[in-house]
Amino acid sequence: MHRSWVEISRGRIARNYRSVRAAVGPGVEVAGVVKADAYGHGAVEVARVLEAEGAQWLAVSSVEEGIGLRRSGVAARILVMAGFLRDEGEALVDARLTPVVHSVEEIAGLERIGRPIAFHLKIDSGMARLGTRARAKWIASAVAVCRRARLEGLMTHFASAADFSSPQTEEQEARFDEVRARLAEAGVRPEWVHMASTNAVAWDRRSTWRNMVRVGHALYGYVSPARGAAPARVLDVQPALAWKARILAVKDLPEGAPVGYGGSFRAPRPLRAGVLALGYADGLPHRLSGKGKVLAAGKPAAILGPVSMDLTTVDLSLAPELGPGDEVTILGEGLDAQQIARAAGTISYAVLCGISPRVHRVYVE
Numbered sequence: 001m002h003r004s005w006v007e008i009s010r011g012r013i014a015r016n017y018r019s020v021r022a023a024v025g026p027g028v029e030v031a032g033v034v035k036a037d038a039y040g041h042g043a044v045e046v047a048r049v050l051e052a053e054g055a056q057w058l059a060v061s062s063v064e065e066g067i068g069l070r071r072s073g074v075a076a077r078i079l080v081m082a083g084f085l086r087d088e089g090e091a092l093v094d095a096r097l098t099p100v101v102h103s104v105e106e107i108a109g110l111e112r113i114g115r116p117i118a119f120h121l122k123i124d125s126g127m128a129r130l131g132t133r134a135r136a137k138w139i140a141s142a143v144a145v146c147r148r149a150r151l152e153g154l155m156t157h158f159a160s161a162a163d164f165s166s167p168q169t170e171e172q173e174a175r176f177d178e179v180r181a182r183l184a185e186a187g188v189r190p191e192w193v194h195m196a197s198t199n200a201v202a203w204d205r206r207s208t209w210r211n212m213v214r215v216g217h218a219l220y221g222y223v224s225p226a227r228g229a230a231p232a233r234v235l236d237v238q239p240a241l242a243w244k245a246r247i248l249a250v251k252d253l254p255e256g257a258p259v260g261y262g263g264s265f266r267a268p269r270p271l272r273a274g275v276l277a278l279g280y281a282d283g284l285p286h287r288l289s290g291k292g293k294v295l296a297a298g299k300p301a302a303i304l305g306p307v308s309m310d311l312t313t314v315d316l317s318l319a320p321e322l323g324p325g326d327e328v329t330i331l332g333e334g335l336d337a338q339q340i341a342r343a344a345g346t347i348s349y350a351v352l353c354g355i356s357p358r359v360h361r362v363y364v365e
């Protein structure tokens with residue numbers, strides 16, 4: 001019996017992956033993004049599910065994450081997307097990882113390792129995060145002198161692919177294609193070209209799919225809502241994770257009783273309170289204090305007062321049959337990560353990634 005745990009459905013993740021493949025069609029590789037412990041779902045478990053589904057490519061953020069997958073026996077290609085440090089070059093090669101390179105200097109740095117390595121180059125097409133803004137001719141001459149380092153992929157990343165009230169995605173795509181065309185003129189034609197992640201797939205920006213897409217959020221069952229005049233959504237996915245916690249204690253409170261730290265929250269009426277065995281140290285956002293809810297026997301149970309580190313008090317008035325040891329749903333059928341994020345003033349990605357390692361991961365079919 002756990003205080004708090006998540007149930008992760010392998011079958012759902014497999015079905016979501018298949019849905020993405022069906023949406024983009026044959027000829028487009030789907031790289032499964034398993035960074036940040038697969039958005040809290042467990043990188044090794046998710047990688048195994050995706051490999052069993054035939055995934056050829058996975059993507060992580062760091063060399064450390066890539067090594068973790070290799071040590072667990074993951075054989076697929078692994079793209080390291082969020083940069084590497086100068087002293088990680090040997091480790092990249094040893095673990096057969098494929099780095100994303102973000103500057104002309106880094107191309108030379110990879111070559112200096114003196115061992116064969118394929119890499120992908122990221123173009124900053126207008127997000128001003130990672131990626132090079134160098135002229136194509138400098139990129140081409142850096143690539144031309146390489147003997148061991150081989151440019152295998154060209155990529156970029158969108159800042160607002162779900163926003164159809166902004167031209168930013170079209171502008172980024174055009175800028176990327178200009179660099180790509182200049183590189184092609186200089187004889188540089190990488191075999192993989194990729195820019196789309198979940199939103200650009202789900203919201204049918206198919207001109208951006210090229211021959212690879214990098215999908216994370218959708219694998220876990222989520223697509224961000226679109227803004228503006230969006231086309232019909234072409235991807236149907238379902239959340240793969242449910243989060244539960246046990247009730248530790250129940251008590252009846254009179255109207256006006258202060259609840260939790262600070263004493264400023266007071267019971268608005270006589271109510272049945274339940275003390276849950278989780279808090280912000282488990283990843284329940286502190287910002288849900290006095291705002292969020294959980295589901296108790298399928299009914300809403302408001303969070304009363306501040307979420308504390310290890311404990312959270314909720315209103316069990318609609319589920320008086322529950323007692324110590326019974327479970328409540330923090331996230332699950334009827335209450336997804338996007339609803340929690342809205343209540344907490346954050347995003348669903350952060351809710352999922354925030355579920356702390358001390359919450360047990362239980363895998364179900």
Ligand SMILES: *Cc1c(COP(=O)(O)O)cnc(C)c1O
Pocket residue numbers: 033035081157196197198199214215216217218
């Ligand atoms: C996280 C990430 C992705 C995946 O994004 P989702 O919205 O989760 O599909 C793709 N590409 C890069 C560069 C990323 O950092």
